Amino acid sequence: MDDDDMNDMDDDALVLRTEGLTKRYGDRLAVDGVSMTVRRGEVYGFLGHNGAGKTTTLRMVLGLVRPTSGHATVLGRAVGRQDVTARVGALVEGPGFYPYLSGRDNLRSLARYQHLPRTDVERVLDLVDLTRRGDDAYKGYSLGMKQRLGVAAALLGDPELIILDEPTNGLDPAGMADMRDLVVSLARDGRTVLLSSHLLTEVQEICDRVGVIDHGRLLREAAVADLRGGITVRVRATPQDTALAVAARLAGPGGVRPLPGGALGVDLPASAAPGLTRALVTAGADVHEVAPSERTLEEVFFEMTTTPAPDTTTIKEPVP
Numbered sequence: 001m002d003d004d005d006m007n008d009m010d011d012d013a014l015v016l017r018t019e020g021l022t023k024r025y026g027d028r029l030a031v032d033g034v035s036m037t038v039r040r041g042e043v044y045g046f047l048g049h050n051g052a053g054k055t056t057t058l059r060m061v062l063g064l065v066r067p068t069s070g071h072a073t074v075l076g077r078a079v080g081r082q083d084v085t086a087r088v089g090a091l092v093e094g095p096g097f098y099p100y101l102s103g104r105d106n107l108r109s110l111a112r113y114q115h116l117p118r119t120d121v122e123r124v125l126d127l128v129d130l131t132r133r134g135d136d137a138y139k140g141y142s143l144g145m146k147q148r149l150g151v152a153a154a155l156l157g158d159p160e161l162i163i164l165d166e167p168t169n170g171l172d173p174a175g176m177a178d179m180r181d182l183v184v185s186l187a188r189d190g191r192t193v194l195l196s197s198h199l200l201t202e203v204q205e206i207c208d209r210v211g212v213i214d215h216g217r218l219l220r221e222a223a224v225a226d227l228r229g230g231i232t233v234r235v236r237a238t239p240q241d242t243a244l245a246v247a248a249r250l251a252g253p254g255g256v257r258p259l260p261g262g263a264l265g266v267d268l269p270a271s272a273a274p275g276l277t278r279a280l281v282t283a284g285a286d287v288h289e290v291a292p293s294e295r296t297l298e299e300v301f302f303e304m305t306t307t308p309a310p311d312t313t314t315i316k317e318p319v320p
């Protein structure tokens, strides 16, 4: 399905929809007009550099932070309502557990608070593969086990939407792999997972769709395959104005950028290169080069986003 079709999607198929979600801290715009949609049953990867605005967005979606403007609808209802909160599980801050209690007892105290039966604790321990270590004190857990216990806590009450903020942060490769398997198994059982990450391979492996956020703005929302599946065509044609106009018509203004040597990089669906050549010729341009190449998610991501500017404070004026 094309991105634009999503606006027409039945709201039942959407677990989350935000419109113009914005958060300002003083003069810092942490989140700037984010409109995103998460569909039922998918693993959605919220991708962005550190400080891009992922956590703030998730906190607004959970009703933990009040938006400056815009709004979010979760499971068809406004954020913050008790009946919605009970259907959403989240691991956003580092999990807060009693260090000297066992994993099982920590979950039991959370379950009691939520009026859930003890059987639910056993269910979630099993889901995160901690049943055997459930009676060990939390403080003795590895980082990966602590993180999995955090996911278990988020799964209490069997929520429909699970929100995980950087769930593999700080984990070793084995812990990361366990967490990825866990996320995939949650989705396989029909749950919807929204996770944030700055790890491209992770997102590429386990997510169905991605939202890319940079400096608080959602740059793109698309299926991982669609983001990667396109090609970049290197085009050299004259007059350059004509080439630019044709390329922008086919790829949209955001899909064209200048490359060294007077060439253009044009982002297109994989089958569109011949159409570009035809359109250039039809427009009267002389075509010198049309060279398509496939892109990785990593390339796409770094093309779309801007890394923080290098620190220039160490550059000194030359001494006369």
Ligand SMILES: Nc1ncnc2c1ncn2[C@@H]1O[C@H](COP(=O)(O)OP(=O)(O)OP(=O)(O)O)[C@@H](O)[C@H]1O
Pocket (backbone or CB within 6 Å): 025, 028, 029, 030, 031, 048, 049, 050, 051, 052, 053, 054, 055, 056, 057, 166
């Ligand atoms: N309570 C706050 N007060 C002031 N500024 C904040 C606050 N919370 C976040 N910010 C700022 O908002 C911007 C976005 O932060 P946010 O934590 O949402 O980004 P992020 O993408 O989750 O990054 P990270 O992965 O590093 O947490 C950052 O510049 C951050 O410094």
